[in-house]
Amino acid sequence: MFEEVVLVSLTMAGIGITLSGGIAALAKWTESRQPIDSLVERVNGLLPQIQCAKCGFPGCRPYAEAVIAGERIDLCPPGGSDTVQALGHLLNRPVDVPAETMDSDQVAFIDENTCVGCARCIPACPVDAIVGAERYTHTILQEHCTGCELCIPVCPVDCIDLHKRAVHA
Amino acid sequence: MVNARKQLPTSRVMLHVIGALIPGTVIHAWLGGWFSLIVLTTSLVAAVVTELACTRSWREITDGSAVVTGLLIALCLPASTPWYVAAIAVLIAIALAKHAFGGLGHNVFNPAMAGYCAVLLAYPALVVEFDTVSGATALDQLAHRGATTIDELHKSTAFGHFGAAKHEWLNVVFLIGGLYLIAMRLIPWLLPTCVLVGMGVVSFVLDDGGSSASHGSPLFNWFAGGTMLAAFFIATDPVTSPSNRNGMVIYALSLGAIAMLIRKYSSWPDGLAFAVLILNCFVPLLEQLPRKPMPST
Amino acid sequence: MLERQPRNKTDFQPLDWRRSDRDDIMARIAAAGLIGMGGAGFPVVAKLRSGIQYAASTIIANGVECEPGVNADRALLRHYLPDVLEGLRIAGACLAKPALILAVSDQSIYQAFVDKGELGITCRLVADAPSNGEERTLIGSLFSDEIPTTRYPSQCGYIVFNVATLFAICEAVRDGSRPRDRLVTLFGEETWVELDTKLGDIGQTGATLRLGSTATGRMASNDDVVSLTTNAVEHGIDDQQRACIHCGWCDAVCPRHLPVEAMLRQIQSATRPITLSSEVNACFECGACVVQCPSAIPLLDLLRSAKREVENERRKQVADLRFQQHTVRAAETIKQESITRSTRIETRRQW
Numbered sequence: 003m004f005e006e007v008v009l010v011s012l013t014m015a016g017i018g019i020t021l022s023g024g025i026a027a028l029a030k031w032t033e034s035r036q037p038i039d040s041l042v043e044r045v046n047g048l049l050p051q052i053q054c055a056k057c058g059f060p061g062c063r064p065y066a067e068a069v070i071a072g073e074r075i076d077l078c079p080p081g082g083s084d085t086v087q088a089l090g091h092l093l094n095r096p097v098d099v100p101a102e103t104m105d106s107d108q109v110a111f112i113d114e115n116t117c118v119g120c121a122r123c124i125p126a127c128p129v130d131a132i133v134g135a136e137r138y139t140h141t142i143l144q145e146h147c148t149g150c151e152l153c154i155p156v157c158p159v160d161c162i163d164l165h166k167r168a169v170h171a
Numbered sequence: 172m173v174n175a176r177k178q179l180p181t182s183r184v185m186l187h188v189i190g191a192l193i194p195g196t197v198i199h200a201w202l203g204g205w206f207s208l209i210v211l212t213t214s215l216v217a218a219v220v221t222e223l224a225c226t227r228s229w230r231e232i233t234d235g236s237a238v239v240t241g242l243l244i245a246l247c248l249p250a251s252t253p254w255y256v257a258a259i260a261v262l263i264a265i266a267l268a269k270h271a272f273g274g275l276g277h278n279v280f281n282p283a284m285a286g287y288c289a290v291l292l293a294y295p296a297l298v299v300e301f302d303t304v305s306g307a308t309a310l311d312q313l314a315h316r317g318a319t320t321i322d323e324l325h326k327s328t329a330f331g332h333f334g335a336a337k338h339e340w341l342n343v344v345f346l347i348g349g350l351y352l353i354a355m356r357l358i359p360w361l362l363p364t365c366v367l368v369g370m371g372v373v374s375f376v377l378d379d380g381g382s383s384a385s386h387g388s389p390l391f392n393w394f395a396g397g398t399m400l401a402a403f404f405i406a407t408d409p410v411t412s413p414s415n416r417n418g419m420v421i422y423a424l425s426l427g428a429i430a431m432l433i434r435k436y437s438s439w440p441d442g443l444a445f446a447v448l449i450l451n452c453f454v455p456l457l458e459q460l461p462r463k464p465m466p467s468t
Numbered sequence: 469m470l471e472r473q474p475r476n477k478t479d480f481q482p483l484d485w486r487r488s489d490r491d492d493i494m495a496r497i498a499a500a501g502l503i504g505m506g507g508a509g510f511p512v513v514a515k516l517r518s519g520i521q522y523a524a525s526t527i528i529a530n531g532v533e534c535e536p537g538v539n540a541d542r543a544l545l546r547h548y549l550p551d552v553l554e555g556l557r558i559a560g561a562c563l564a565k566p567a568l569i570l571a572v573s574d575q576s577i578y579q580a581f582v583d584k585g586e587l588g589i590t591c592r593l594v595a596d597a598p599s600n601g602e603e604r605t606l607i608g609s610l611f612s613d614e615i616p617t618t619r620y621p622s623q624c625g626y627i628v629f630n631v632a633t634l635f636a637i638c639e640a641v642r643d644g645s646r647p648r649d650r651l652v653t654l655f656g657e658e659t660w661v662e663l664d665t666k667l668g669d670i671g672q673t674g675a676t677l678r679l680g681s682t683a684t685g686r687m688a689s690n691d692d693v694v695s696l697t698t699n700a701v702e703h704g705i706d707d708q709q710r711a712c713i714h715c716g717w718c719d720a721v722c723p724r725h726l727p728v729e730a731m732l733r734q735i736q737s738a739t740r741p742i743t744l745s746s747e748v749n750a751c752f753e754c755g756a757c758v759v760q761c762p763s764a765i766p767l768l769d770l771l772r773s774a775k776r777e778v779e780n781e782r783r784k785q786v787a788d789l790r791f792q793q794h795t796v797r798a799a800e801t802i803k804q805e806s807i808t809r810s811t812r813i814e815t816r817r818q819w
Contacts, residue, residue, distance in 0.1 A: 004255075006294075007255070007256070007259075007294060007297075010293045010294065011259070011293070014289075014293060046788065047740075047741070047784075050784065051783075051784035051785075051787040051788050051791070052787070053787060053791045060795070061791045061795070062788065062791065063788065063791065063792065125798065125801075127794075128790075128791050128794055129786075129787050129790040129791055129794060130790055130793070130794050130797075131790075146786065146787070146790060148783075148787050179762050180708065180762050180763075180764065181710055181713060181762045181763050183762075184715075184762050234710060236713075274711060275710070275711050275713060276711035276712045276713045276714060276763075277711070359716075409713050409714050409715035409716065410713050410714050414714055414715065414716025414719060414729055415716070415719070415727075458730065
């Protein structure tokens, strides 16, 4: 009777291990067959969407496409080490912590007393958050500003500053 | 306020559940004799040891869930079960059905029922309900009968009035324990009610007034086998049952109905354990059902 | 009981508000820098101005204190009721003869008020249940009136002030003193605490300090200070946390009928983004679920961090969309410019 019990236990365990191994293999196979588009979306979702172009690409989405094409994953300073780790985990690539990180919770602010209305910052803004026209004072929509700093170097009178984003309770 | 319950930690909830099970355990031990005490002791010891081995911490034992699992398995297994089979059932329940899935709260299947069904399927010859008082239970009689009718069963002195072989007393005691849990607002009243309704409706439809093919009235089925134990203590396991109202109704009605269908059409005497495991598979789906909408403010 | 540091000097000249101009009273309240002491910290003057602008007809003194374990407002009503009522009358003097209502959740305070009676002020008893003290819920239960989430109650005819705020108004106007301390439930005991006191200086420090009640408070450190909006300082129950057993009790008590358990499941799983985002944002942090949870899960902390995450995710999506639109438009502008230039060159050649 006792041998029977042992035999049955071993059989059940064998079936269980075989089946779970099969499921694991199937899961790995489906993972490897991800379409490229959805992979770009997923990488893009992990990027901070600041559009600062510090990675050398015009924005987050172009960088995401480049990453899928084989670009390094540690080029995003605002994302910092968290983003690199998340990307490395998603794409199964080795992770080194990036040298440069920056505070990403900032917004740009135009000092309206200094602004001369040159309109040079308007096309520089990657998310069209600056309102204004030539010869009129500009202002930045705080809601849409990502704090990418791209407007700062193009301003001839240096009237743009970065502020901590106001938190609405 | 819909719910006037004081703050209760999990460990206290489990204590209440164990308390509600104690009268039933006493009756069970009295019916099963000394053998059932061996099964009970083995199950409880195995439960605590397995839980400790899996969590490696004393703190987890204090939530009481392992003890409840062990106790439920002991109440499901017949007294004639060898002690090592009881231990295997508990091992499978706690190590495989609970901790392999990530521990308390993450298990898909009711641990006690998973362990019980595993040994029921693996060692059917050793886990046969063999009552020391009457020889076999009424449900066994019905599953393996020649031409016994319900009427003959009722007339037989070994069986009770509406249940089977004093099982009706066991069921009455579990019913009282379950009502205590409902009164304490620890389990929702809707769930066990729907289990009983589901079982009652199917048995009422199948009941043809006592021919040899009949499987008894709703009353007979409510108080036979492990109905009350399953309806109040097993189906209501919060981890493996839906928490929204709609899901709960579907879950419980189907559970009762499927259990009754298994009783009637399979060669197994009771189908509650299988019904619980089948419905456990659908719980993640049932959790997705729409719930009460948010007020507009 | 309730020992309070005596004041040596006043900050302003005491004002006889019954003979004063509305603008003088408002100027005094503004000078004292009063903000709502119920928790949100909305400036008192702004609320009064909005009430004047929208001709509010009712001022409610909110003494409905339903946060579990917090009794600061109750203690204030027990010991300083005349001052609170005077504060209510002062606020009433800023508006055109509004109805003055004191809403309480404590039976004994209600009875004490009714026994004594107060001319021109009505007292209403509200059920002592989590979230009943939230101002929209309170207006709903007192007047069956629903304030849309897009508007302030003061724009709909109701001004709701916490009783502690009214007490501070009374002291600022009648006695001419800035708020320097407030009544706080300090580890279960109501105490006057000087503002800007560091939690580390109060004693009973530990890793689980919370600014607010055990259920709804925010995690705090020894360096955080007691402010005007602090109604309690307590210890959290982080050390008793266990795994969720999906009992659904949190869903059952949620006054907004939010799927708390489903939200918790999403927050704790590794799958992102959180799809129940509107539900997460609809939570108004009453803490009823935290009190019920048998596994002592810090639901409110998790929901608060999920709110931040949802907001961040939304911001990211908007930025991504706007960047794509910007790219398309920038390309079009460049194309347009080159067309203009080439036509210009062609026209010149024809010359």
